[in-house]
Amino acid sequence: MIRVGVLVSGGGTNLQAIIDAVKNGDITNTSLEVVLSNKKDAYALTRAKDNNIAAECVCIKDYETRDEFNRAFIEKIDAYNLDLIVLAGFLVVLPPEFIAKYRNKIINIHPSLIPSFCGNGFYGLRVHEKALERGVKVTGATVHFVDEGTDTGPIIYQKAVEVLPGDTPEILQKRVMEQAEWKILPAAINAIANGEL
Ligand code: GRF
Numbered sequence: 001m002i003r004v005g006v007l008v009s010g011g012g013t014n015l016q017a018i019i020d021a022v023k024n025g026d027i028t029n030t031s032l033e034v035v036l037s038n039k040k041d042a043y044a045l046t047r048a049k050d051n052n053i054a055a056e057c058v059c060i061k062d063y064e065t066r067d068e069f070n071r072a073f074i075e076k077i078d079a080y081n082l083d084l085i086v087l088a089g090f091l092v093v094l095p096p097e098f099i100a101k102y103r104n105k106i107i108n109i110h111p112s113l114i115p116s117f118c119g120n121g122f123y124g125l126r127v128h129e130k131a132l133e134r135g136v137k138v139t140g141a142t143v144h145f146v147d148e149g150t151d152t153g154p155i156i157y158q159k160a161v162e163v164l165p166g167d168t169p170e171i172l173q174k175r176v177m178e179q180a181e182w183k184i185l186p187a188a189i190n191a192i193a194n195g196e197l
Helices: 013-024 043-050 066-078 096-101 125-134 169-193
Strands: 002-008 030-037 054-057 084-087 106-110 138-145 155-162
Touching: 002 013, 002 043, 002 169, 013 030, 013 043, 013 169, 030 043, 030 169, 043 054, 066 096, 084 169, 106 169, 125 169, 138 169, 155 169
Parallel strands: 002 030, 002 084, 030 054, 084 106
Antiparallel strands: 106 138, 138 155
């Protein structure tokens, strides 16, 4: 069994996809140990509690300096002795010492086909706004290992999703989640848990 922690800032639909996949056997050999948010009101924390997974919160505003936050964050994660850390909509810049400590053990889901529409400032609806502005006919999602850059780590899986006439950023975001994110993120965890990556 690998010990997995999921870091979130928001609604946690990707977290839900992971929880469902563990329950229905699409992800095996995996124990979801903790969900950690930087926001107390993140609905993802409710999803964790509803599924008897430890729900933790480390808020930047509770600390006087970024260094103090970084230390508390790393201490909290270290306590769970994790084999894999999944970023599922975690909107905090990771401390470099954290990335170094957990090299090749942190993965992220990004809602575009990297290297398109990624990097600094590309998160949430903005990614889909930019894709629509550019007029691409195909977009998608990418799961990748996390390194010191923004969306620059080695790619694990990608899945393409069609852009359709009449799409708004919201409609496209939903299609990318349903058709790509909620599939390739659980698939990557399962592959890592079973030594296939
Ligand atoms: C997703 O679009 C994911 O690709 C991005 O953040 C969003 C998180 O959504 N990294 P949710 O909280 O999983 O619903």
